[in-house]
Amino acid sequence: MATALKVKAFDLGKQASSADVIYDAMRDAIIRGEIEEGEPLRQDTIAQMFNVSRIPVREAMQRLEAQGLVVSERYKGVVVASLSYDQITEIFQFRALVEPTVIEMAVPLMSDESLETAQQFCDAFAAETDPIRWGDLNRDFHNSLYRDSDKAFFLSMIDKTNDLVERYVRLVLYLTQGMRYAVQEHQAILDACKARKPKLAADLTRNHIDTASKTLVSYLREHHK
Amino acid sequence: MATALKVKAFDLGKQASSADVIYDAMRDAIIRGEIEEGEPLRQDTIAQMFNVSRIPVREAMQRLEAQGLVVSERYKGVVVASLSYDQITEIFQFRALVEPTVIEMAVPLMSDESLETAQQFCDAFAAETDPIRWGDLNRDFHNSLYRDSDKAFFLSMIDKTNDLVERYVRLVLYLTQGMRYAVQEHQAILDACKARKPKLAADLTRNHIDTASKTLVSYLREHHK
DNA sequence: ATATTGTAGATTGGATCCGATTATGCAAAC
DNA sequence: GTTTGCATAATCGGATCCAATCTACAATAT
Known part of the structure; x- marks a missing residue:
């Protein structure tokens, strides 16, 4: 068995995926109120803002929806959620x-x-x-x-x-x-x-x-x- | 204005996307304990099970992770979460x-x-x-x-x-x-x-x-x- | 004028393809 | 026998492309 290492190799905190970056940025923008309630979030627009394709954007949207920050409707897209x-x-x-x-x-x-x-x-x-x-x-x-x-x-x-x-x-x-x-x-x-x-x-x-x-x-x- | 319809066209509750179906099925399988803790969920395998591409699978995984049911690591995939x-x-x-x-x-x-x-x-x-x-x-x-x-x-x-x-x-x-x-x-x-x-x-x-x-x-x- | 229909563009959902990273197997060196 | 080094396969993240659906607006009919 290998001897226990003394050095604790630093936890190079796993690089973020594009979806991670987009999720964080959009979450921030939403909770800070930089986007109006009910305003639609277009996949193309966001993809261009981050210079990526729509794939990571959609994955970020899935998470935003699970978090309750946006609501999505099939074939219509997602809009910023609003609370009564x-x-x-x-x-x-x-x-x-x-x-x-x-x-x-x-x-x-x-x-x-x-x-x-x-x-x-x-x-x-x-x-x-x-x-x-x-x-x-x-x-x-x-x-x-x-x-x-x-x-x-x-x-x-x-x-x-x-x-x-x-x-x-x-x-x-x-x-x-x-x-x-x-x-x-x-x-x-x-x-x-x-x-x-x-x-x-x-x-x-x-x-x-x-x-x-x-x-x-x-x-x-x-x-x- | 159109005359109010008598038949209340049933609210064909917005059809589910592939990602929805996969999310529900995987969530069920996980919470029922049909998959071992720590067991990896391969995108290809799941995609074939549902006869779809990996795209909706990945979107379902994003949601499962947000829900805390799986943990994912970049380039390594997701595994069923386990609790201490x-x-x-x-x-x-x-x-x-x-x-x-x-x-x-x-x-x-x-x-x-x-x-x-x-x-x-x-x-x-x-x-x-x-x-x-x-x-x-x-x-x-x-x-x-x-x-x-x-x-x-x-x-x-x-x-x-x-x-x-x-x-x-x-x-x-x-x-x-x-x-x-x-x-x-x-x-x-x-x-x-x-x-x-x-x-x-x-x-x-x-x-x-x-x-x-x-x-x-x-x-x-x-x-x- | 109003309501209906039709069509073109915009937008989303999903499939396929490609490059990047990780895991695996096997041979060579110690 | 164990470890090291590579070549190969498996897998993932993302880009591009196509099909399905929605939206807006013009044309038509009532």
Whole structure:
């Protein structure tokens, strides 16, 4: 038997296929709201944008559809998915159930580095003036608190909910000029984590999501179309 | 405007593409455990099975991967995904969080028809002797209780968890000869629904999932490789 | 004018083909 | 006997081509 190797050959993270690149790019464009709801995504157009044939484009579309970001109809193509207020409300209801549970599990495992990282995202969110970056920083902050839970499946579910509503969150962050009061809620959650109070962090997270949900839907009803 | 047609031309529910058919068939084969964990799925082989080219096969694979049922590696192909005990435990933890919530929301909305349907699935599960059908009837029973919640997103999440662990549930249902005691738990849950006691139904569901999880992992550790 | 029909272009689904990468088998060297 | 090095086959990712379907608009009939 071969002797165990000392060197851990670095994991040259498998190069991405064209379909991977296209999926990532289109996912980004959709969740950032750079494409209108209901807008069709033409295979030819996208293929030309990436200088590839339509094959990898279609494979990326299959995945976008499985993720719920687009809906496709045979021989008609795919369009960017849109969510009703009821659907948005349901997704936030789901988040209000899952995210407090995850943070509660994460608090006892949180490293000082994670807490420091979270504090940095929290500060950066508070200081940021560019509307485009609010969405990212908000998501980064929350994810940095969840990561140490080491619950990959829960995290993937949270990611999916974020993908689905992110375009609306961004819109309302813009309309409310950054939801300044959210900063205080973020800091309160983070302080509960630092104090190693899992239940408190969970409760604050649940309230944070509930108020975000209400703010979001009410603003959408007012301003959105 | 054209006169309204009397005949309601039946909604010939958009014909499925080849990729759809292949996805459904492969998903079924995987979750039923008809294919070994880690077994490679060759594009050519599958294409020949369905008498199509490899294109729709690859599109189906993209979706199976997004669903978590297979893992793919560039230039190497896809293999049936396998879950560690930790991963299985986490998924059941997730279910123990989500499913009680859903049934609690569903109870006030449950129609008598749904309760009757659930009772039929429950009875059928109790009476069934063919191991192959236990998995289906178990899933049908639970879904029939959740459906009236009218929470499509929650339901899709539950479906995903079922897909991921179904092969293991089936295996243990077989090993335990149908988990006969599960029938009593099912009946208790159903009775709580009939009595319109949402909290009780939720608690019973949570316990049902917890015991199922423990039974499952312990049996897997004993018998499974 | 309105509704119907027909036809051409646009778009998608799928088949076939080709280059790139990986896996396999076998001979040579240690 | 084990390991190394190659040649070959198996397999995959992607490009190109063709068929099926949809869409838009003009022509026709009522």
